[in-house]
Amino acid sequence: MRPARRGGQRLLGWVLFFVWAVSLSGLQALVWRDAASAFVPDAALVLAVVVLARAEASDLVPLAFLTACARAATSGEAPLVLVTGALGALFAALLLRGVLELSGALGRTIAALVAVFSFEAWIVLARGARAGAATLDAAGAAASAIPIALASALAALLLGPLLARLPGLTPLWSRSW
């Protein structure tokens, strides 16, 4: 129960979430380096969706910030672009939480699909705009995001329960799981 949780426990929960997210981002970076395929999941964002399924709605902002920080540690994208993308992606997942049970298999799969698709498409769009592109290639951005979104949805379906049981995350849960 959240009121029963002490601030220190929650802080530790956030620190451990960040450590897990950074580790997953680092792993993702090493897999991207060697994989010729585009079907590599965005594991850190999948973890954020899994946590969001069980956290308070008010945890959206710190969750998005730490997810973006984890990505910034392993990527050259601009921090502002990352935090905007993470906030938008997790906000979309939170809206889905109103109609789907995100801790269930179907809910977390759809939420991961939507969140990762919007995040990756946004990154590509923002990169183009910041590089001075005359027009924003929304179709190209969407096309490049689809394989990662599909791989992430599959990862959420198969690995969601495992990610939810990663050590140290329970202080972030808003109710018993």
Added chain:
Amino acid sequence: MLSWSGPRTVVLAGLCVLAALSLHPFPPVERACELLFVPARWARELLRPWGWLAAGEVRAALDAAAAAFETERAQARALLAAQIESALPADPALRAGRSFLVAEVLERDPTDPDLLRVRFPPGAGVEADMPVVLGEAYVGRVRAVDDRRAGEGLVELVTDAGLRVGAVVLDGAPEPAALVVGGLVDPRARRGQALLLGARHESRPVVGGAVVVREIGDGPRAARRAAADGFRLGELRVLAERGRPVLGVEAPLEFRHGLSLVAIVGGPELATAGPLLADDAYEDARWTAARVALAGDSSPRRRTRHLSFPRASRVEDGAAVAVGARFVGRVLQAADGRAVAAWLGDPALAFRAAALVEGAGEPLHLGRLISIGLAADGAVLLEWTAREDRAGVAPRPAGRARIATSSGDRGVPAGLWVGTCDLPAGPGRHILRVVPAEDAAGLLRARVRLAPEPHPEAGP
């Protein structure tokens, strides 16, 4: 079911503001965001041990680069010597009685595309109004020598609307027709890819012929300018505009991307070029060792790396990153001993290059190459726009080629090896599949190019 319609509106509004600031970067906000992202810096240190997993492989790659260094440096210097020679006029009549100092193009002025910043050996005797040429073609003249950065100066191109050059038309008549050339007929007026320089005040009617420099006037400035007499401005063309003839000179050079090295022309007071450029790519003091935080990028299709190096290092945005004599990428953003660099294959990377084509005598200046990604086999895909061949000039060589960096980008010295590729024939846009000289994917150490020492007498 949650009840949070109020916060939802706040989040939505915040998202809109963040999205606008992301698409149209506002530097103070970007800097504030960088400060907030301090946890990301700590996290990078946590990830460093991951590189130890492939330490053996990385060491083998570094050892191979170190072993090839002496040979590759000698080959790069031979390439530069050939480039320097091709920047000088071949015609003995144009060489006689003149001194030539080869300068490398550092960059375009960000606010004026007709201004080039060039580097030459400090104390070489360069002065304002000295002409600048490339081979036998006139490029422009020195506008000013920089007091703040030793050995740097600004060159005003002949395409600048404010520059006027005295010239004559060699049309076979006993007395050449005088005219004044400078600026462009119209910035959009081109013949193919060639620019048309403006020409006016002709001393008699002319319809065609070769246009060469012949400066007039007295005094030391005019004397300096006259060192360019005889250098080629281009071919005279007569255009019809609104029913009346307009003169234009078809320039022999590709001014936009075709300038890498230029020669400053002067009298005996000007120091002549040596076998190396003022900015030697292989001077150890101009490099600093950098560590790579993680040999990977979690963004798909990106190949960026976070680097760290001593805080006092003068690393600027755009600086080259290399391993031995091999180019691996450029710094995108540097501050306080940290930098984000784009490796070959990252879509944010662009640089100027020269090619040594098998069977061709002279090196070929390629101009700007833009990295667009990696092929499935690891080849680096580089976009290249080849210029059209000109009438009366031997066609551009094609075939197996070795690519090296070329002057034209501040921070990237000429003569670092990029890789090999098959250079296609024909003009227009090409995608080069370059096998990189160094597979940088797993690198954990590299060298970053340092900016030159500031001029001792320069102010802050």
